[in-house]
Amino acid sequence: MIALIPSWRSLAGAAAGCTLLFVMIGIAPAAQADEPYARSRDYDLQNIRTHLWFDVDQRAIHGEVAETVAALHDNVSELKLDSVALNIQSVTVDGRAAKFTVTPNNLIVTLDRPAASGEKHEVLIRYDGKPKKGLYFVLPDSNYPNQPKEIWTQGEAEDTRYYIPLYDYPNDRTTSEMLLTVPAAWTTISNGQLIEVKTEPDGQKTWDWKQTQPLSTYLISVVAGEFTERDDSWHGIPLRYVVPRGEESRISPTFFETKDMLDLFTNKLGEPYPWSQYAQTALDDFVAEGMENTSATSITTHSLVNPALAPEDRDGADDVNSHELAHQWFGDLVTCKDWGNLWLNEGFADFFQRVWSEHRFGRDEYDFDFWRDQNQWVRQPRLFPVPIVSRDFDDSTEYQDNVYDKAGWVLRMLREKLGDDAFYAALHRYLEVNKGQNVVTADLQKAVEQATSVNVDKFFEQWVYGAGAPKFDVSYIYDPDAHQVKLTVKQTQKVEGRVGLFDVPVDIEIATSKARQTHTIEVSQASQMFTFAADDAPLMVAFDKGDKILKSLEFKRDATLLAYQLKNGATTPDRAEAAVALGPIKDDPRAVSALGDAARHDGFWGIRVEALLALGRIGGPDAEEQVLAAVRDPEPWVRSVAVSELGNFKDDDSLPSKLSKIAESDPAYTVRAAALGALASVHAPDAFAMLAAAAKSESPDNILRDAALRGLGRLGDIRAVPVLMDWAAPGKPIESRQAAIGAVASLDKSNAVITKTLVSYLSEPYFDIRLSAIFALGARGDTDAIPPLENMLKNGELTVAIGPYIELALRLLKSQPVVAR
Ligand SMILES: [Zn+2]
Secondary structure, eight states: OBOSOHHHHHHHHHHOSOHHHHHHHTSOOOOOOSOSSOOOOSEEEEEEEEEEEEETTTTEEEEEEEEEEEESSSOEEEEEEEOOSOEEEEEEETTEEOOEEEOSSEEEEEEEEEEOTTOEEEEEEEEEEOOSSSEEEEOOOSSOTTOOOEEEEOOTTTTGGGTSOBOOSTTOOEEEEEEEEEOTTOEEEESSEEEEEEEOTTSOEEEEEEEEEEEOGGGOOEEEESEEEEEEEETTEEEEEEEETTOGGGHHHHHTTHHHHHHHHHHHHTSOOOSSOEEEEEETTOSSSEEOOTTEEEEEGGGOOOTTTGGGOSSTTHHHHHHHHHHTTBTTTEEESSGGGTHHHHHHHHHHHHHHHHHHHOHHHHHHHHHHHHHHHHTOGGGTTSOSSOOOOTTTTTTHHIIIIIHHHHHHHHHHHHOHHHHHHHHHHHHHHHTTEEEOHHHHHHHHHHHHOOOOHHHHIIIIISOOOOEEEEEEEEETTTTEEEEEEEEOSOOBTTBOOOOEEEEEEEEOSSOEEEEEEEEOSSEEEEEEEOSSOOSEEEETTTOOSOOEEEEOOOHHHHHHHHHHOSSHHHHHHHHHHHTTOOSOHHHHHHHHHHHHHOSSHHHHHHHHHHHHHHOSHHHHHHHHHHTTOSSHHHHHHHHHHHTTOTTOTTHHHHHHHHHHHOSOHHHHHHHHHHHHHTTOTTHHHHHHHHHTOOOGGGHHHHHHHHHHHHHTOGGGHHHHHHHHSTTSOHHHHHHHHHHHHTSOTTOHHHHHHHHHGGGSSOHHHHHHHHHHHHHHOBGGGHHHHHHHHHTTOOSTTTHHHHHHHHHHHHHSOSBOO
């Protein structure tokens, strides 16, 4: 799955100049898993046939589930099922009433007589309940009367048991049938194949979905409600694109790449798409960004692409779509046996996002994406001492970026080590041998060796079972008499626990006025020196050319060398690394001019962006001139960064009028939105009036209004409070509310009415709004928010992603209150 992160970035940025908040959003709440080791099993769940119908107004379900089970050893006298807060009405075994007990977490069914190994039984359970987790109702109310009715589920990690009593841990697989009785006008989606839609005597319809290849139960999905479906097919496999009614125009710009992605992944893996359909369904108020339910992915409606904004959106919904599609093989066809091996799901999904962007945009994009992932990963020191295979579940959210970013990186390095042909042959072998099964890391290791005859034990030992990554400290001297470059390489990471010294090949590229050469060195010790022949003093010394090793790097070079590398580096990471290294070099015209040149002329958009960010950090009139020149960039995703960075140049009186003009007339909405933000950042004299006017404007997805609302928060002018309170109120569009809630939290901090209003949003039914209110209260620093947040935790705010955020907001309020009453 992908946790809800990207859509929160802008919100958190607006909520405060509070860096701790960025720490908060850097943590991806995902699988909340309680059992670090897979269970020992008494029985095998072989088939599950669930029939659900709904009391929508009561947010209640009625269920009947038939489960075929087989004893896995002799003397099995009871069947222990996972079941939470469900009201069990009756249980029969093989048609006869059975004794059962209900505990807070289990339904225990007693067998008439102990079963022998292999003995099969048919268990039928009737139940009802109002699930607090696992299954969610999104319904219209007086504030949002046009909200389509939606019922959907989110099973990962261990939440299917909140709406079906069953064996619910990934170390088992079962075939599954899902019958859903719903109003005649509704649409449903579930796993597998749609067998039939039958009209009931009362006019409702029952949809019958059948999944004939076994799945693990966290991948069961139910979607039902007022949706619109567009059908397509790919090599005879039905494709379904499903969105809430009214969102039809977003189907094409969101899902237009699905068939190409299917072609790419099947070609790379040599393993056919495994399932009998592929549905992609967008859900309102969904608790994750995406979830890879078998043959039936769910994504949040925040990821849908508005056709009016599609030309400004470089990669649309590519990330979530490619991630969840890759999971159909890695996660669904081959499933981790326990949550400690979750990287076998998420690392591959992350890696194949990048493989998709390589296919669509080229190798530059692939390398650049990984370079950015690396930077994000190294900025989180708590991840460093923990391996990606970890069973430390004290705070299961804590290490998500190891399981995603670092794990994806490990696969990048494995690809590099083996070469493309061997790497994909190894993945093919892994899937072929393990399909339909649950796996641990050793299964991957073994498949790689079998397919390639390359021993990868050491590679796995240092990168998968070991923790951290090399922290390189590099320096060199040039000896003009000997014509030699002497390179000193130190590994400065603290060697303790699971962190060791790394043994890795590193490419060094040295350019002189006469030649350019790449040397591969083997780094394995704490400190080593390498000597290279060089006919002249180097113009460039690039360490780890192409960024092939996950690492952090300290390597001081003067502006001339970095400028050369920025202009001439062979790969995007080489040039991006130089741009970042030039950023802290102030008062050196060479840095500014090299960055300005790159910002205008580099052929790759990402380098232009990195150069602009570095110029923004440098500041001053010369840097500003360079950024202004880049405001004409043809690509809106670069132009908007240039305009945002102008917000760093507060001393130029002529800047506000330039920004106003951009805010009014740039052809791209995203760039106009960035200009509104920059007007607030430079505290332009008429910024309040401009932003207040823009808050009244209409634009696709309210992009200009929301930028103006965020800007009003940043401006720090309390005249904005009434406008923001108005847009934060129930009934206004959800995304505008999120912007206004974050913005108003940073204003008039002793105003108890604002805090009270934000607290009132904690009890709204909308997940998005509750989460925004939690962020806002954490950043606001008013200790009045502590009791209601504590109550929320105590009353079991169980929704998959919220708990950890409440805890972090509380930690923030207790450690640095701004207003204490
Ligand atoms: Zn995922």
